[in-house]
Amino acid sequence: MLLAMIQTLLLLALAPLFTGLIRKFKAFFQGRQGPSVLQPYRDLTKLFHKDSVISKDASWLFTATPYICMTAVITAALMIPFFTTSSINFIGDIIVVVYLFGMMRFFMALAGLDAGSAFGGMGSSREMTISAMVEPTILLSIFTMALISGTTRLGEISFNLATTGLDLVPPALFLALAAFFISTLAENARVPVDNPATHLELTMIHEAMILEHSGKQLALMEWSSMTKLLLYLVIMANTFLPWGIATEVTPMALIIGIFAVILKITLFSLAIAIIESSMAKMRLFRLPNLLTVSFSLSLLAVMSFYIL
Amino acid sequence: MDSNNLFYILLALAFFGAPLAAMLNNKPKISAAVAFGASAMASLVGLIIGADVLLNGPMRLDFPFSSPFGTFAFAVDGLSALFIIIISLVTFAVSIYSLGYVRHYYGKYPVGLMGSLFNIFYVSMIMVVSSSNAIMFLIMWETMSLSSYFLVIFESREKGTVGSGLFYLIMTHIGTAAITIGFILMYSESGSFEFSSFHGAALGMSDLLRSSVFALWLVGFGTKAGIIPFHTWLPMAHPAAPSNISSLMSAVMVKMAIYMLIRCYFGFLGVQDAWWGVVVLAVACISALLGVMYALIESDIKRMLAFSTVENIGIILMALGVAMIFQSYGLKELAALALIAALMHVLSHALFKSLLFMGAGSVLYAAHTRNMEKLGGLAKRMPYTSLMFFIGVLSIAAIPPLTGFVSEWLIFQSMLQSFNIPDAIVKILIPVALGTLAITGALAAAAFLKAYGITFLARPRSEGAERAEEVPGTMLVGMGILSALCILAGVLSFMILPVMDEVTSPLIGVSIGEHLISGFLIVPTVGEFSQMSPLLIGVLLASVFVGVLALTHLYGGRRKVVRAGTWDCGTPLTSRTEYSGRGFSNPINRMFSWVYHPLRVFRSTSHISPYVKSDMRYTSTIEPVFERYFYEPTEAGVRWLARKVSVIQTGSIQTYLGYIFVVLILLLIVLR
Numbered sequence: 001m002l003l004a005m006i007q008t009l010l011l012l013a014l015a016p017l018f019t020g021l022i023r024k025f026k027a028f029f030q031g032r033q034g035p036s037v038l039q040p041y042r043d044l045t046k047l048f049h050k051d052s053v054i055s056k057d058a059s060w061l062f063t064a065t066p067y068i069c070m071t072a073v074i075t076a077a078l079m080i081p082f083f084t085t086s087s088i089n090f091i092g093d094i095i096v097v098v099y100l101f102g103m104m105r106f107f108m109a110l111a112g113l114d115a116g117s118a119f120g121g122m123g124s125s126r127e128m129t130i131s132a133m134v135e136p137t138i139l140l141s142i143f144t145m146a147l148i149s150g151t152t153r154l155g156e157i158s159f160n161l162a163t164t165g166l167d168l169v170p171p172a173l174f175l176a177l178a179a180f181f182i183s184t185l186a187e188n189a190r191v192p193v194d195n196p197a198t199h200l201e202l203t204m205i206h207e208a209m210i211l212e213h214s215g216k217q218l219a220l221m222e223w224s225s226m227t228k229l230l231l232y233l234v235i236m237a238n239t240f241l242p243w244g245i246a247t248e249v250t251p252m253a254l255i256i257g258i259f260a261v262i263l264k265i266t267l268f269s270l271a272i273a274i275i276e277s278s279m280a281k282m283r284l285f286r287l288p289n290l291l292t293v294s295f296s297l298s299l300l301a302v303m304s305f306y307i308l
Numbered sequence: 309m310d311s312n313n314l315f316y317i318l319l320a321l322a323f324f325g326a327p328l329a330a331m332l333n334n335k336p337k338i339s340a341a342v343a344f345g346a347s348a349m350a351s352l353v354g355l356i357i358g359a360d361v362l363l364n365g366p367m368r369l370d371f372p373f374s375s376p377f378g379t380f381a382f383a384v385d386g387l388s389a390l391f392i393i394i395i396s397l398v399t400f401a402v403s404i405y406s407l408g409y410v411r412h413y414y415g416k417y418p419v420g421l422m423g424s425l426f427n428i429f430y431v432s433m434i435m436v437v438s439s440s441n442a443i444m445f446l447i448m449w450e451t452m453s454l455s456s457y458f459l460v461i462f463e464s465r466e467k468g469t470v471g472s473g474l475f476y477l478i479m480t481h482i483g484t485a486a487i488t489i490g491f492i493l494m495y496s497e498s499g500s501f502e503f504s505s506f507h508g509a510a511l512g513m514s515d516l517l518r519s520s521v522f523a524l525w526l527v528g529f530g531t532k533a534g535i536i537p538f539h540t541w542l543p544m545a546h547p548a549a550p551s552n553i554s555s556l557m558s559a560v561m562v563k564m565a566i567y568m569l570i571r572c573y574f575g576f577l578g579v580q581d582a583w584w585g586v587v588v589l590a591v592a593c594i595s596a597l598l599g600v601m602y603a604l605i606e607s608d609i610k611r612m613l614a615f616s617t618v619e620n621i622g623i624i625l626m627a628l629g630v631a632m633i634f635q636s637y638g639l640k641e642l643a644a645l646a647l648i649a650a651l652m653h654v655l656s657h658a659l660f661k662s663l664l665f666m667g668a669g670s671v672l673y674a675a676h677t678r679n680m681e682k683l684g685g686l687a688k689r690m691p692y693t694s695l696m697f698f699i700g701v702l703s704i705a706a707i708p709p710l711t712g713f714v715s716e717w718l719i720f721q722s723m724l725q726s727f728n729i730p731d732a733i734v735k736i737l738i739p740v741a742l743g744t745l746a747i748t749g750a751l752a753a754a755a756f757l758k759a760y761g762i763t764f765l766a767r768p769r770s771e772g773a774e775r776a777e778e779v780p781g782t783m784l785v786g787m788g789i790l791s792a793l794c795i796l797a798g799v800l801s802f803m804i805l806p807v808m809d810e811v812t813s814p815l816i817g818v819s820i821g822e823h824l825i826s827g828f829l830i831v832p833t834v835g836e837f838s839q840m841s842p843l844l845i846g847v848l849l850a851s852v853f854v855g856v857l858a859l860t861h862l863y864g865g866r867r868k869v870v871r872a873g874t875w876d877c878g879t880p881l882t883s884r885t886e887y888s889g890r891g892f893s894n895p896i897n898r899m900f901s902w903v904y905h906p907l908r909v910f911r912s913t914s915h916i917s918p919y920v921k922s923d924m925r926y927t928s929t930i931e932p933v934f935e936r937y938f939y940e941p942t943e944a945g946v947r948w949l950a951r952k953v954s955v956i957q958t959g960s961i962q963t964y965l966g967y968i969f970v971v972l973i974l975l976l977i978v979l980r
Binding site for chain 2: 048049050051052053054055056057058059060061067068070071072074075078090091092093095096099100102103106109110113114115116117118120121122124125126128129131132133134135136139140143146147150151152153156211212215216220284285288295298299302303305306307
């Protein structure tokens with residue numbers, strides 16, 4: 001319980017750092033010096049100290065959404081193992097976590113519609129279209145891991161895999177990992193699905209939805225999105241490649257656990273930065289091809305568990 | 309008081325309320341009060357009966373006369389009791405809602421008759437689930453179908469209502485015909501129409517006969533439930549009916565078919581062949597996926613809700629199919645889990661779908677349109693309706709910890725257990741169903757996001773929506789009851805699931821109650837596989853929310869909040885610049901164009917120069933696939949046959965007498 005809270009606080013605190021890190025990596029590939037990795041912290045601090053403007057057309061839902069998004073992310077974080085396998089996942093398993101992310105998306109998209117601007121509506125519509133393919137992919141790829149390790153509880157998946165060694169690893173793991181990685185890019189508004197660095201109306205998805213938010217509310221939206229990206233990376237690290245995670249509560253194991261997970265996430269961030277620097281964003285109506293590929297991969301992963 | 313006496317009271321209330329309401333038809337206010345008062349009281353009694361049976365065991369009330377078809381009796385066991393509770397809960401809320409809702413019919417349509425039929429409809433559903441005899445069941449089933457038919461055509465002067473009603477009538481009778489043939493085949497084997505005699509009869513049947521009965525019942529009850537391709541009556545009849553009636557029909561009446569499928573397959577036939585389950589699962593997957601896809605692109609709220617019913621029936625049947633597969637392999641504990649999941653979704657869907665239909669009715673009542681493209685901005689004009697509709701939307705979109713989430717979670721869990729199935733082919737099919745359920749869930753969230761976002765948020769798109777006001781208190785109370793139940797049935801599901809277990813254990817032959825619930829946790833299977841606690845998730849969400857709220861207010865100090873216009877790029881925003889419902893679902897429409905077959909026509913006329921358009925028209929429609937490739941050919945075939953047969957129909961009575969004479973002679977020779 002205590003460990004879960006420490007992990008969650010740490011996740012919240014580290015989330016802007018990794019967003020800054022990805023930006024730094026990207027700047028490196030683009031031959032720029034780029035802003036400091038601490039820039040996201042400064043942005044958030046600034047936003048928390050600003051007044052906010054709320055649309056006259058918007059209802060209570062618009063104001064409540066940032067708080068609800070943050071709530072959903074924190075609740076999900078409590079159920080996700082970070083550097084140790086113990087979290088409070090006895091009250092909710094991976095399905096709950098995925099649906100909590102679904103709840104966050106649901107409210108964000110509603111708030112996008114609420115201000116009555118065409119941008120917000122466009123963002124919401126595209127977000128829900130993409131999620132229609134991505135959410136099933138995430139569920140199926142994680143179900144593969146659940147079936148391999150015999151549980152849908154995230155902590156236990158990590159524990160069972162981390163304690164069994166490599167000989168139990170079936171090919172399904174790699175299919176599922178690939179599917180999950182593509183989904184992570186799509187769910188967190190990264191290239192090739194969306195571009196986090198642009199405000200061009202016709203292409204943006206995530207930024208379009210939160211366009212009307214400002215001040216503290218915007219800070220919460222940004223922070224919860226950063227945390228969500230980190231959580232996806234953590235799930236990827238601890239579900240598919242959990243080796244190194246602390247399976248017992250001893251100082252040594254915890255220290256190794258922290259280093260292992262941070263190393264893995266840094267590598268994932270690097271991978272994202274490389275993809276973002278070397279690929280162009282896809283046209284919206286080309287996306288179904290990519291998403292169908294990732295969905296098929298995840299379906300194959302589940303099926304191969306049953307066949308092999 | 310025992311439940312036998314209570315049953316008499318229930319019947320007396322309804323049979324007293326129905327004619328009295330009809331007699332008072334000229335005084336709409338009083339007759340509405342009498343009718344819906346009677347049905348509300350009757351449904352309260354129904355609740356007590358259901359609870360009593362669940363606590364104290366089955367009841368049986370024999371008719372004081374004998375019929376040529378064996379004894380008629382009201383027999384209420386656990387399964388019936390559960391459905392009586394579901395029917396009564398929804399009817400109680402809908403009765404209260406109706407008190408306000410029927411006001412706009414005063415002086416236009418016969419409110420007393422509606423109230424009268426409403427009572428008959430309620431009682432007929434209660435009797436459907438408590439019949440002990442196939443003939444009695446068919447009579448009640450027919451009463452239910454006919455009373456709902458008359459209720460569907462209540463607004464008979466509206467365009468299209470009578471036609472939709474007729475279509476419903478035809479479809480439901482095709483279904484009833486299939487059911488009746490199924491019962492007759494059972495009778496031929498058991499020699500009695502009593503349900504109790506059916507139980508053993510299936511054992512002596514040949515495989516072919518048993519499978520035919522299975523298929524007939526799937527078609528018959530499936531038509532009532534709205535499985536694809538027999539679903540077309542739902543999006544026609546539900547929007548045509550008054551909203552309180554569509555609420556009852558969609559939330560409860562279609563579940564009568566689910567009740568009978570469970571009773572017939574698990575009770576009478578016994579599930580022996582795995583392929584039955586596979587067939588049910590396949591039909592369910594198609595219904596769920598296509599149902600939600602059609603719901604997503606629909607702009608009429610009530611049609612959209614009707615398609616969503618098709619989807620949810622699909623989800624329920626998925627769980628039922630999985631339960632049948634498990635049962636056929638003797639995996640009884642898993643079968644029990646899947647069946648409990650199915651029943652939980654029956655309850656969930658009954659609660660949120662009736663709530664949503666009532667919400668749609670309130671919108672119709674206040675803004676006089678069902679077309680989302682003409683609505684918007686209602687969240688400010690109708691705050692309570694909007695909040696309660698929102699709870700329904702969250703519930704159907706399976707947001708934790710509401711009731712829809714709990715049932716979907718259970719269905720996922722039971723499907724994940726399919727690795728226990730020994731047959732490899734069947735085992736591979738289940739991940740496909742798993743993927744279908746996941747896609748369905750995501751699309752349903754998109755569909756209901758659109759329904760809520762376009763209808764209630766942003767600016768109004770028509771004068772009707774602009775002038776909309778909050779609906780009368782009774783309507784709000786009716787919706788309030790169900791929205792509270794949507795939350796409670798989710799967070800308190802650890803108290804509901806043991807009841808479901810009690811209901812399923814006689815059917816499956818095993819009880820999983822002792823490990824299913826431990827404290828506040830739901831534990832689907834023995835061991836470490838998974839567990840979840842909706843209550844604790846709810847508590848956690850609430851406390852984190854309070855924490856986030858408090859810390860945000862503290863950090864950065866108190867900051868001003870300014871209300872200002874939405875950013876408009878310099879062009880004033882009107883209702884025409886908002887995102888439309890059609891626009892919202894267009895990317896999905898394009899992505900799945902192989903399902904929708906969209907047809908877009910863009911026409912523009914220009915004078916002076918091609919760049920100055922004087923008139924632009926854009927229409928976008930989708931091809932009604934089932935109407936075009938299934939119903940129209942069937943109808944054409946029937947007409948062709950009728951024309952051919954009409955050769956012998958000369959219109960002269962002598963010829964007809966001649967036919968009768970010849971047929972009589974032939975029959976006497978053949979059957980002598």
